[in-house]
Amino acid sequence: MSDTNKVFIMGRLTRDAQLRTSPNGVETAHFSIANNRSKKNPDGTWGQVVNFIDLTLYGDRAKATAPYLIQGQQVFIEAHLAQKRWEKDGKKFQRLEVEIDDLKFSGRYQKSDFPRELKPEEGEIVTEGNFQPVFEEEC
Known part of the structure; x- marks a missing residue:
């Protein structure tokens, strides 16, 4: 197995x-x-636990998708864990990353919210290509 x-x-x-x-x-x-x-609290009441997860998307999909990845947008991620190792100034480091295999947009955003424009002067690259997100109302 x-x-x-x-x-x-x-x-x-x-x-x-x-x-x-x-x-x-x-x-x-x-x-x-x-x-x-x-999550159920020790006193029997229910509360919310929030996890903050850092994610990385690579390649052409990163470039095509970045303008649509805006704060508040709900996404469904399929990913894998990847351990990164490096050395700096003779000291060894390692980190476990979540690398995206597939990403789907979810939630309720208006089409007018997309895409945000990436500004080259901020060190970002203007997206070109034919990527179009699928919105729930189009399904």
Whole structure:
């Protein structure tokens, strides 16, 4: 039996995606989502627990999707965990990242909310291409 490394998360973006280009030329979109769940408190009442999750999307999909990843937008993410290791000044570091395999837009945003324009003077790249998000009312 093979090992499994799959993550499914639904939540709302806590900030607009930041589009960057890595030193080797790969486009990356970085953003965070808030994921809420109910939990029973010790006194028997129910409360909300909020998890904040950092996510990374790579390649052409990062470039095409970044303008649509705006704060408050609800998304459904299918991803995998990837351990990153590096060394700096002789000290070793490691971090566990959530790398997106598939992303679906959800929730209720107006078409006029999309896309936000990425401004090159802020270090972001203006998106070009034919990516079009699917809105619930079109399904």
